[in-house]
Amino acid sequence: MRKKKSRHTAAPDQPHLHSPESYYTKITMANRGPSYGLTREVQSKIDKKYDPELEERLVEWIVAQCGSGVGRPEPNKTGFQNWLKDGCVLCELINSLYGANKPIKTIKSSGMAFKQMEQISMFLRAAESYGVTKTDIFQTVDLFEGKDLAAVQRTLMALGSVAVTKGDGNYKGDPSWFHKKAQENRREFSDEQLKEGQSVIGLQMGTNKGASQAGMTGYGRPRQIINNP
Numbered sequence: 088m089r090k091k092k093s094r095h096t097a098a099p100d101q102p103h104l105h106s107p108e109s110y111y112t113k114i115t116m117a118n119r120g121p122s123y124g125l126t127r128e129v130q131s132k133i134d135k136k137y138d139p140e141l142e143e144r145l146v147e148w149i150v151a152q153c154g155s156g157v158g159r160p161e162p163n164k165t166g167f168q169n170w171l172k173d174g175c176v177l178c179e180l181i182n183s184l185y186g187a188n189k190p191i192k193t194i195k196s197s198g199m200a201f202k203q204m205e206q207i208s209m210f211l212r213a214a215e216s217y218g219v220t221k222t223d224i225f226q227t228v229d230l231f232e233g234k235d236l237a238a239v240q241r242t243l244m245a246l247g248s249v250a251v252t253k254g255d256g257n258y259k260g261d262p263s264w265f266h267k268k269a270q271e272n273r274r275e276f277s278d279e280q281l282k283e284g285q286s287v288i289g290l291q292m293g294t295n296k297g298a299s300q301a302g303m304t305g306y307g308r309p310r311q312i313i314n315n316p
Contacts, residue, residue, distance in 0.1 A: 136237035142167050144264055145243050151260040153179045168233050173197065174206025181213045184250050186257045190216065204231050214242065218249040 142164070150157060157179055160170030171177055175196050182189040190213040197203060207227045215224055223245035225238035247265035250258040 136235075137164055138237070138240060139164075141240050141244070145240060145247075146170075148247060148260045148264055149176060149180055149243075152183050152258070164236055165233075168230065168236055168239075171230060171239070172207075173203040174210055177210035178206055178213075181210050181217065181246075183259070184217060184246075184257050185213075186255070200231075207231060211242075214246055217246070218253070219245045 139162075143162070146159060146167070150159060153176065157176045158170070160166040173196060175194055178191045178194045182191055182194075191206075191209050194206065195202070204227050207230055211224055211227070215221060219242065223242055225235065225242045229235040229238045244265065247258075248268050251262050251265045252268045
């Protein structure tokens with residue numbers, strides 16, 4: 088009696104969980120290309136907010152503020168990111184705005200990711216202390232990973248506006264590149280003026296000018312009606 092041939096085919100060799108092949112597979116998957124679907128759509132919308140004309144203005148300001156030693160980026164979004172990514176140019180920028188009291192004492196170019204991100208974080212803290220509001224501060228990954236370079240532009244624009252508004256002589260460049268921030272108009276009042284203000288009746292509540300108690304009866308007394316002959 089003939090033996091039936093098995094239709095089951097041997098599965099191809101799979102790499103062992105801890106083998107070099109498995110490790111290579113993990114690395115390859117970790118470095119896969121850009122994602123698609125909803126994530127791609129969201130990233131596309133973010134990218135559209137990036138302003139190439141604004142990029143030119145910011146580059147001109149940073150070079151004017153820090154000097155030609157910071158170089159110039161390639162004229163595109165990727166070039167702008169790579170120029171700022173290690174945090175060195177940003178740290179030079181914020182230091183120049185503080186004048187003699189530089190907040191960042193050591194600025195070093197490094198190829199290590201955590202060092203670059205650390206310098207970006209130092210810039211962000213110094214920018215907030217300088218006067219940039221938290222809502223205008225970008226996240227480290229927005230620059231380092233290119234998540235939202237439009238947010239990086241907004242932070243730099245806000246920083247320039249604060250610098251122009253301060254008018255302390257540390258800003259360099261064309262003042263028309265940034266708008267001045269609205270400044271608070273504080274007024275001081277003496278105790279006597281404050282007391283006088285408490286006795287004033289607002290016009291929306293009417294006025295008591297010319298009012299008197301003539302013709303009024305006391306509480307609890309009936310109104311007197313007099314018939315004149």
